[in-house]
Amino acid sequence: MSIRIGIFGYGNLGRGVESAIRQNNDLELVAVFTRRDPSKLKIATEGVPVYHADKAKELADSIDVMILCGGSATDLPVQTPEMVKYFNVVDSFDTHAKIPEHFANVDSVAASSGKIAVISAGWDPGMFSLNRLYASAILPDGKDYTFWGKGVSQGHSDAIRRIEGVLDGKQYTIPVDSALDAVRSGSEPELTTRQKHIRECFVVAEEGADKARIEAEIKSMPNYFADYDTTVHFITKEELERDHSGIPHGGFVIRSGRTGLNSEHNHIIEYSLKLDSNPEFTASVIVAYARAAYRLNCEGASGCKTVFDIAPAYLSSRSDEELRATML
Amino acid sequence: MSIRIGIFGYGNLGRGVESAIRQNNDLELVAVFTRRDPSKLKIATEGVPVYHADKAKELADSIDVMILCGGSATDLPVQTPEMVKYFNVVDSFDTHAKIPEHFANVDSVAASSGKIAVISAGWDPGMFSLNRLYASAILPDGKDYTFWGKGVSQGHSDAIRRIEGVLDGKQYTIPVDSALDAVRSGSEPELTTRQKHIRECFVVAEEGADKARIEAEIKSMPNYFADYDTTVHFITKEELERDHSGIPHGGFVIRSGRTGLNSEHNHIIEYSLKLDSNPEFTASVIVAYARAAYRLNCEGASGCKTVFDIAPAYLSSRSDEELRATML
Numbered sequence: 039m040s041i042r043i044g045i046f047g048y049g050n051l052g053r054g055v056e057s058a059i060r061q062n063n064d065l066e067l068v069a070v071f072t073r074r075d076p077s078k079l080k081i082a083t084e085g086v087p088v089y090h091a092d093k094a095k096e097l098a099d100s101i102d103v104m105i106l107c108g109g110s111a112t113d114l115p116v117q118t119p120e121m122v123k124y125f126n127v128v129d130s131f132d133t134h135a136k137i138p139e140h141f142a143n144v145d146s147v148a149a150s151s152g153k154i155a156v157i158s159a160g161w162d163p164g165m166f167s168l169n170r171l172y173a174s175a176i177l178p179d180g181k182d183y184t185f186w187g188k189g190v191s192q193g194h195s196d197a198i199r200r201i202e203g204v205l206d207g208k209q210y211t212i213p214v215d216s217a218l219d220a221v222r223s224g225s226e227p228e229l230t231t232r233q234k235h236i237r238e239c240f241v242v243a244e245e246g247a248d249k250a251r252i253e254a255e256i257k258s259m260p261n262y263f264a265d266y267d268t269t270v271h272f273i274t275k276e277e278l279e280r281d282h283s284g285i286p287h288g289g290f291v292i293r294s295g296r297t298g299l300n301s302e303h304n305h306i307i308e309y310s311l312k313l314d315s316n317p318e319f320t321a322s323v324i325v326a327y328a329r330a331a332y333r334l335n336c337e338g339a340s341g342c343k344t345v346f347d348i349a350p351a352y353l354s355s356r357s358d359e360e361l362r363a364t365m366l
Numbered sequence: 367m368s369i370r371i372g373i374f375g376y377g378n379l380g381r382g383v384e385s386a387i388r389q390n391n392d393l394e395l396v397a398v399f400t401r402r403d404p405s406k407l408k409i410a411t412e413g414v415p416v417y418h419a420d421k422a423k424e425l426a427d428s429i430d431v432m433i434l435c436g437g438s439a440t441d442l443p444v445q446t447p448e449m450v451k452y453f454n455v456v457d458s459f460d461t462h463a464k465i466p467e468h469f470a471n472v473d474s475v476a477a478s479s480g481k482i483a484v485i486s487a488g489w490d491p492g493m494f495s496l497n498r499l500y501a502s503a504i505l506p507d508g509k510d511y512t513f514w515g516k517g518v519s520q521g522h523s524d525a526i527r528r529i530e531g532v533l534d535g536k537q538y539t540i541p542v543d544s545a546l547d548a549v550r551s552g553s554e555p556e557l558t559t560r561q562k563h564i565r566e567c568f569v570v571a572e573e574g575a576d577k578a579r580i581e582a583e584i585k586s587m588p589n590y591f592a593d594y595d596t597t598v599h600f601i602t603k604e605e606l607e608r609d610h611s612g613i614p615h616g617g618f619v620i621r622s623g624r625t626g627l628n629s630e631h632n633h634i635i636e637y638s639l640k641l642d643s644n645p646e647f648t649a650s651v652i653v654a655y656a657r658a659a660y661r662l663n664c665e666g667a668s669g670c671k672t673v674f675d676i677a678p679a680y681l682s683s684r685s686d687e688e689l690r691a692t693m694l
Contacts (some may be wrong), residue, residue, distance in 0.1 A: 047599050049576075054625070057625060057626055058625060060627075061506045061507050061625070062506055082627055091489050106589040120588035124625055134377075135693065136686065137690055137691070137694050138690055138691050141690055148662075158694055163499065163694045165504075165604075165635075167693055167694045168500070168678055169637075170693045171608070171678050171679070171680060171681070171682055171689060171693050172493065172496070172681065174682070174693070175654040175657075175682040175683075176493075176647075176650045176654050176681075177650060178389045178390055178683070194682060195592075222640070230466055253619070257405055272398045274405045295422055297382070297385060297386060297389070297643060297646040297647065297649075298383045298385055298646055299388075301640035302642075303460040303641075304642050305639070305640065305642060305643075305647050305650075306638075306639070306640040307493075307637075307639055308636075308638045308639075308640075309635075309636070309637050310635075310636045310637075311633070311634070311635055311636075312550070312633065312634040312636075313631075313633045313634075314630075314631035314632045314633060315625060315631040316631075317380065318625040318631055319625065319633050320628055321473050321625075322504045322505060322625055322633075323504050326503040326504050327504075344690060344694055345678070345690050345694075346677065346678050346679040346686070346690070346693075346694065347677050347678075347679055347686070348677055349674065349675050349676055349677045350496055350497070350499050350503075350673070350674050350675075350678075351675055353499070353500065353501075353503035353504075354499055354502070354503045355506070358674070358675070359542065361468065361499060362466055362573075362672060363465070363466050364470055364488055365495055365498045365499050365502070365674075366462065366465050366491045366495045366672055366673075366674065
């Protein structure tokens, strides 16, 4: 018996979930839900029905876990509490500052519906969070560092595209090598925003646009660019499509800490990701937590959970015996 | 109320546990147990009693978690099942091939005593195992690689010291940089033993010993050195003490995998440790799992557990609310 999965929202993340499900024999995609006209949505998996989002609750008995692929700004704060009335759910809510509020909203509904909600599954929040937690529990006397990139920041790319005279653009966040090396040395440096990351922009300008003004506007944009060393490259539409159509990302979580009666020994714990496709990797994490959500609910558990609350063995399709024999 | 910890066995690992406990305000060392004459053992913590190992069971009511610091070859297979009759216990049993047997032996006793045993806590098995599990659950279509070092291998150092004419010696296991780079490229190379690690030996020979013979004996030793590229340096006793008295270790767990409808996207997940003191870091992991063992038992759980079975939040001294607000 496969675990029956629904996908709610069919953008980059939803498509990533669809493709991740194919890599897991114990999972089966049974329906996709969209707020657009379902008759106009063509999905990659043959034979799987597409429904309007409003129809989801009618399929409560046919879906074991609903994976919510909407955005964190306006979709998930509404959808996750609503959907957990009917389904075990997993979302990738990633507005870090609002996680406690989202957790509370979802938890109260899940507790009364008897379902499991896993929120904020992905890599940050998600795998990066796990590594921050494990590393700080092991080395309480130490310091955490998180670096992002090299990767595309959607928010920064959008900000560039809003500038007058810009047709299109992509922004890469890049960790500064010398900062990474300083952290790895165990010296526990204090690093400013500017010292940790640089921002590299590839911009397609309208014909005749004032490139010097565009570059100046980008580099001085508060919050987004002003606190960083930013480089701006003007390229053609064709170059942008050829060289910058991917959605790579990644980053580093490093903890530097000390042990010993006199704190005489240094230790470095480093976790890093190098991802060709940010949404597909996020989807792969989500799908593993969908398996966990289903199993936990089968055992009688309910309520809102995060990656912190779920024992690792629940993520794997292998039995506990097999895991101990092959991976421990 | 602190969690009351006992240390059973006071070698390098036991001393590491003693020092790790000092870094955790919610843990308190209440007793050390030794098979030697307790009156002759001087520990680093004032006011903490040292007892003979035989006396441990009499303190069942005064100790929340007993940390077992014996060796995997002969101590833990006997001690862990025996001690879990009376205490929640944590061990660092590291004979990978015998973990299923050890688990079964410990689990049956723990189930009837109502205590928790966490076995094989440390970094390999332990944190490395966790990273193998998480990474393979997220990227089912991929390949795992584990590299060890640079670090001191006790077993290989002992093997050197058994050779005639050798007064003392230290062996470092070193991952081969080009192999690491090949794995990180995503090409999923097949690597031989020789391609993954080199072995570097520092040897103090007796005066007049035949160094050429010693070097040849080391390099041709089956299992230990014959399958590796090994370098041998002869140094003085003083140099060995000055430059090689530490017990550093570390390593890398890397998973390379693919996602996408046509497996078109590559991803690299890498976890690495760089440790000044192998026993102190292992002890730090054990101590975090001692906290988890106590909490699980307080919730009514019993039986044998591994790092795979324990939700990450149990390891941290912080509340779930604080973890979500600060680390997720």
